[in-house]
Amino acid sequence: MNLLPDTENKIKVMDLNPHLLCSLCSGYMINASTIIECLHSFCKSCIYSYVESNKYCPICDVQIHKTKPHTNIKPDKTLQTLIYRLVPNLLKNEMQRRQTFFDENPYVG
Numbered sequence: 001m002n003l004l005p006d007t008e009n010k011i012k013v014m015d016l017n018p019h020l021l022c023s024l025c026s027g028y029m030i031n032a033s034t035i036i037e038c039l040h041s042f043c044k045s046c047i048y049s050y051v052e053s054n055k056y057c058p059i060c061d062v063q064i065h066k067t068k069p070h071t072n073i074k075p076d077k078t079l080q081t082l083i084y085r086l087v088p089n090l091l092k093n094e095m096q097r098r099q100t101f102f103d104e105n106p107y108v109g
């Protein structure tokens, strides 16, 4: 039960916004994943496709891993929960997007 007035909630989202956005796609993070070397976070799909060709963090240039960058990228459940809580429509929109995807591609999965 959230007893905070609406306005206070909105201010918090504004303050936190920069930490919730993925610098690779400029959207709210989906399946937030954090580089354990520097704790920068991105969408899982964004950072995974990024490390296909680059082993350095897109924000701070730290080397993620010499050979297997995926091993140093961990899903960040706390951050993702926070994003979904602060941006309740995100989950809904994402689910709708996926539903559309499955509707258009009935044989996938």
Ligand SMILES: [Zn+2]
Residues within 6 Å of the ligand: 022, 023, 024, 025, 026, 027, 029, 030, 042, 043, 046
């Ligand atoms: Zn992204």
Ligand SMILES: [Zn+2]
Residues within 6 Å of the ligand: 035, 038, 039, 040, 057, 058, 059, 060, 061, 062
């Ligand atoms: Zn970094």
